[in-house]
Amino acid sequence: MKLTIRTADLNRALYRVQGVADKKSTMPILAHVLLEASTDKGLTVSATDLDVGISGTYPAEVSIGGAVAVHARQLFEVVKALNSEKLTLERKENYWLEVQSGSSRFKLVGMAPDEFPALPAANQMKTFQIPAAQLGEMIDRTIFCVSTDDNRHNLSGVYCVSDKDTKLRMVATDGHRLAMAEGQLPSKVGLEKGVIVPRKGFQELRRVIGDSSEPIKDVELGFSQNSGLLKAGPVTLTTRLVEGQFPDYEQVIPSEANKIAKLPRLGFDEALRRVSLLSQGRGYGVRLVFSSGSLELIAEDPEYGEARESLPIEYDGQNLSIGFNARYIRDVLALIHSDSISFELTDDLSPAIVKPVGTADFLAVVMPMRI
Numbered sequence: 001m002k003l004t005i006r007t008a009d010l011n012r013a014l015y016r017v018q019g020v021a022d023k024k025s026t027m028p029i030l031a032h033v034l035l036e037a038s039t040d041k042g043l044t045v046s047a048t049d050l051d052v053g054i055s056g057t058y059p060a061e062v063s064i065g066g067a068v069a070v071h072a073r074q075l076f077e078v079v080k081a082l083n084s085e086k087l088t089l090e091r092k093e094n095y096w097l098e099v100q101s102g103s104s105r106f107k108l109v110g111m112a113p114d115e116f117p118a119l120p121a122a123n124q125m126k127t128f129q130i131p132a133a134q135l136g137e138m139i140d141r142t143i144f145c146v147s148t149d150d151n152r153h154n155l156s157g158v159y160c161v162s163d164k165d166t167k168l169r170m171v172a173t174d175g176h177r178l179a180m181a182e183g184q185l186p187s188k189v190g191l192e193k194g195v196i197v198p199r200k201g202f203q204e205l206r207r208v209i210g211d212s213s214e215p216i217k218d219v220e221l222g223f224s225q226n227s228g229l230l231k232a233g234p235v236t237l238t239t240r241l242v243e244g245q246f247p248d249y250e251q252v253i254p255s256e257a258n259k260i261a262k263l264p265r266l267g268f269d270e271a272l273r274r275v276s277l278l279s280q281g282r283g284y285g286v287r288l289v290f291s292s293g294s295l296e297l298i299a300e301d302p303e304y305g306e307a308r309e310s311l312p313i314e315y316d317g318q319n320l321s322i323g324f325n326a327r328y329i330r331d332v333l334a335l336i337h338s339d340s341i342s343f344e345l346t347d348d349l350s351p352a353i354v355k356p357v358g359t360a361d362f363l364a365v366v367m368p369m370r371i
Contacts, residue, residue: 003089005058017047033069068095134183136209146158182361205232208232253353274307280301288321291319295311296308341357
């Protein structure tokens with residue numbers, strides 16, 4: 001195997017696989033990246049952790065085809081350090097890989113390509129397109145709620161479903177909060193049953209979409225019974241879907257919220273940031289006291305003291321005092337672009353709905369906490 005490739009292209013390819021190459025696995029080959037060169041396709045760079053696989057093809061001048069597996073992090077660090085426009089890769093005896101760029105030359109220990117596991121199967125499946133920017137925002141608005149509890153496997157991903165032909169809905173929850181994002185798509189989705197895409201699958205897709213050096217306009221998604229296919233530009237990502245039943249999220253969204261406050265998003269976020277400085281020792285708990293035209297934020301810590309701040313708001317319901325984890329609220333506010341938010345409440349024991357004013361494509365549900 002011998003080829004010449006632009007340093008920036010190989011650097012981008014290796015960056016994209018870093019989150020998939022499994023450095024902690026007991027199988028050393030999973031920490032490696034598979035390089036496959038062919039005269040007609042160029043260079044294909046692949047990595048897998050047996051659950052998620054990622055593969056991308058990049059233009060290269062291939063004089064001798066072939067393949068080799070090399071430690072993903074080590075090769076990435078070497079390529080990242082080079083400052084020449086192009087570099088040469090050549091496989092030597094015993095699967096050593098020589099990297100040559102200008103006056104720099106590196107020889108890296110490699111492994112036989114046939115030791116590299118096959119990527120998760122991407123069966124023939126129907127796909128639909130979604131604008132990359134739209135999908136990226138929907139991922140951001142849900143993935144922060146995915147549960148990290150190993151005992152709640154069915155909450156370890158983002159639930160994707162289409163209740164209407166061209167509308168995609170994505171939902172995630174960790175039991176303390178829930179986020180739901182919706183998007184109208186140009187083509188039929190066809191996900192009436194719904195699937196749970198693991199956090200890592202969407203994380204790695206988000207990494208590819210967010211690569212500003214090579215803008216991607218559209219993403220192609222497809223799902224079968226137990227696997228998903230995600231295509232973004234030159235990159236194909238395959239993932240095993242999360243097994244299990246996602247909870248009935250619609251039952252979590254309060255339907256009797258009759259106390260509605262409209263708050264300035266930035267002002268509310270800043271007030272939460274300041275007041276919560278004295279709540280860090282108590283789970284970032286902040287008490288919100290709603291009264292006509294006003295919101296008072298209160299944090300108390302027996303060791304450090306007390307913080308209070310008032311904020312003018314639009315509210316004419318009954319007085320209500322309720323506690324929340326300030327970080328949970330601020331996570332939601334960071335994902336809203338409108339100047340005003342709607343804070344919908346029922347009583348001091350029921351969850352709150354937080355959503356932007358003026359749009360209906362996103363909402364979050366946050367459970368209260370006792371303070």
